[in-house]
Amino acid sequence: MTDWYPLWNSLRIAAISCAVVFFLGIFFAYYAARLPRIVKGILDVILTLPMVLPPTVCGYFLLLVFGLRRPIGLWLATYGIRFVMTWYGGVLAATVVAFPLMYRTARGAFEAFDETLAYSGKTLGLSNAFIFWRIRMPACRQGILAGTVLAFARALGEYGATSMLIGYTPGRTATISTTVYQLWRTDDERGALFWVLVNLAISTVVLLIVNLLESRRKKAVKP
C-alpha cells in the first residue's frame, strides 16, 4: 500500500501558493508598472531576487525571519502559527520562490497593454474595477496565464527552500520532491522512480490543460 501523502501535500502546497502568488504577483505587477522609474527599479530587484538566489539561500532567509528562535517566529508561535516543520511552511517557501515568475511575466504583460484602452474605458464611464477585470486582464491573459503556469510548476517542484524550512517528515511535511530525494538517498530507487513518474504525470497534465485552454480560446476568436 503506497503512502500517497506526498502527492496530496505537494498538490495542496502548489495550489495554495499558486493562488496566493497569482493575486500577489498581479497586484505588484500592476502597481509597479505605474511607479516612477527609480522606485520601480529598486522594487524590481527586491521582488525578483528569490528567482536568482539559490533556493537554499531563500530557505536560509526564511529561517532567519520565521525560525522559532527569531522574534517574528516567536511572536507568530504565540498565535500557534509555526512555519517551521509544518506543511503550510511549505506554502510559504513555495510562494516566496514562485512569486518572481508570476510578478515578472504579469508585469511584462501589463507594460505591453495599450493604455488607450483603459483611457477610453474611463471616458465611456466604466468603473476602474470593470476596466481592470474585463479589459486589462483579458488583454493580458496570455502573459498572466503563462506566469500562473510557471509559478505552479515552480511551486510543485520546490525543493531547496522547502527542505530548509520544513524538512522531511513522512506523513507531515513530505512533498514529492523531498520524497524523491529521501528515497533515493536511502537506496530505494524503485520508490524514487515511482514518485518521479508521478511528478512527470502531473506536469504533463498541467501542460495539456494549458494547451487545451489556448486552442479553445483561439477557436472562440474565429468567426
Place this chain on the structure above:
Amino acid sequence: MSLFVDIHKSYGAFSLDVAFEAESGITCLLGASGCGKSLTLKCIAGIETPDRGRIVLDGRTLFDSEIRVNLPPQKRRVGYLFQNYALFPNMTVRENILCGLRSEKNRVERERKLQEMIAVMQLGGLEDRKPDELSGGQQQRVALARILATEPALLMLDEPFSALDAHLRDSLKIELRDRLVDYGKTVLMVTHSRDEAYNLSRMIAVMDAGRILAMNETKALFRNPGSVSAAILTGCKNIASAIRTGEYEVEVPEWGIRLETAEPVGDGLEAVGLRAHYFNAGAGKNRYPVRFVEEMEEPFETILQFRYVGQSSETPPVWWRLSKEKKPSVFPEELGIAPANVLLLYRTDSEREPR
C-alpha cells in the same frame, strides 16, 4: 452648448498653455505633431491633469485648480474617439457598444438603444464580430457608436482618419461630416491635416509649441492666417521675411521685390505669404520678372518653381501651382499677384525669439 478651456501644464521643457472657447459644431485644433493637441484633449477628458486652469463644459466645471475641482473621466461626459479607436479586442461589436450603455439599468431600454446605435451606424450583421475582423471604417463606426451611446456633452476626435487608408479617408470624411452636421453638440477635432480641418470644421484653432496662435472661422483663417506658423499649417508654400515700407506696401528682401497689399500694414510684421495657387501671368499688380527653375507634375496639377530676377539662387524657389490645362505653352516672363492675396504675417507671443 459650449466648452471653455484655459489650462496650463508643464512637461519638462514642453509647456502647454491653451485658452479657447468652442461652441456647437466642429472646432478643429490644427497643428503639427507634438504641438500639444492630443495633450489638450487628454486634459479635457480628465486623463491628464493640468497644473492649473479651468475647464467648463455647458456650465459644469470639470476642472478648476482654484477651487480644487477635478472630476474623474467617468463623470465628465466627454466622448473621446482615439486615434486607433481603442475598441476592446476581447469583446464583440455588440459588447463594445454595450460598454457605452452600462449606466442604462433598464434592460429593454438598453437593448433598444443598442439596436438604435447599430442601425444609425450601419453595423447590422457585424454585431458578433471582434474588432480585428472589421475594416478600418467599420472600426471607426463601432467606436463612434460606443461613444454616442453614452450621450456625451462633448465629442472629441483625435486624428480620426490617420488610421485609415488614403482611399477610404475621403469617403469617411464626408460620412463623418454628414453624421455630425446635425449633432448639435460641441465637437472638438484634432488634426495635422489642413484638408481635414478645412473640410470638416466651422472654427479652427492653430496650435504650435503648446500654444494657440490663432483662432478663427475656418474660411477666414485660410484667407488670413495672421502668423507664419498658421500660414504654414494652412498650406502656404511661399513665405519670406518682409519689412513695412508704406501703408500699403512691404519690401521682401529675399525675393528682391516690393509688394502692394490690400490691407494696411500694421506693426510687428514678420513676413508675407503668397499662396502657390494665386499667381497670374496676365496683366495685374505686383508684377515682377521671374526665371523658372523646376517643374514638377502631379496627377492633376503642375508645380512650377521660379525665382524672382533679383532673388539669390541660394534661397528656396517660389512655388506656383496651377491645374494642367491652364499651364501655358510658353513660360511667362513676368508673374503678378493681386494685393488681396498677399498674406500679412505678424509676430505672435510665442515667437518672440527672432527667427
